[in-house]
Amino acid sequence: GATDVTLRVNGQARSLRIEPRTTLLDALREYLDLTGTKKGCDHGQCGACTVHVDGKRINSCLTLAVMTQGKEITTIEGLAKGEELHPMQAAFIKHDGFQCGYCTPGQIMSGVACVQEGHATSDPQAREWMSGNLCRCGAYPNILAAVREVAG
Ligand code: FES
Secondary structure, three states: OOEEEEEEEOOEEEEEEEOOOOEHHHHHHHHOOOOOOOOOOOOOOOOOOEEEEOOEEEEHHHOEHHHHOOOEEEOHHHOOEOOEOOHHHHHHHHOOOOOOOOOHHHHHHHHHHHHHOOOOOOHHHHHHHHHHOOOOOOOHHHHHHHHHHHHO
């Protein structure tokens, strides 16, 4: 049956009552109204649902919400500081790193992890890291340019 859980999302404790099988993706979107995280394939193949758990990127469609209790969850909504965009968000705008925008939250969350974990120091390395994030519009060169710029 449903169970009470508390998730720490973008620095806030959020309580919700969910089935144990509820994915983190559904918990964020359906229960917490954090719809910036997108559902593409729901099977771990597109990266649209990428968020950070304790600073590591994960596919939230493959993660049970109950397993993330006590951890620090960051979604696209948690990146900007007030009106100030995260450098990765600003770089995506500068480099036109999106067309339809559906994959963008996941791309940005993966891009931030790419830089933080030191995988963005060359084009091939960054491309490899980002390869789990699909873009149907084919904005890959621009996405890569954004990630590489933030890596410095
Ligand atoms: Fe999770 Fe596609 S929705 S990887």
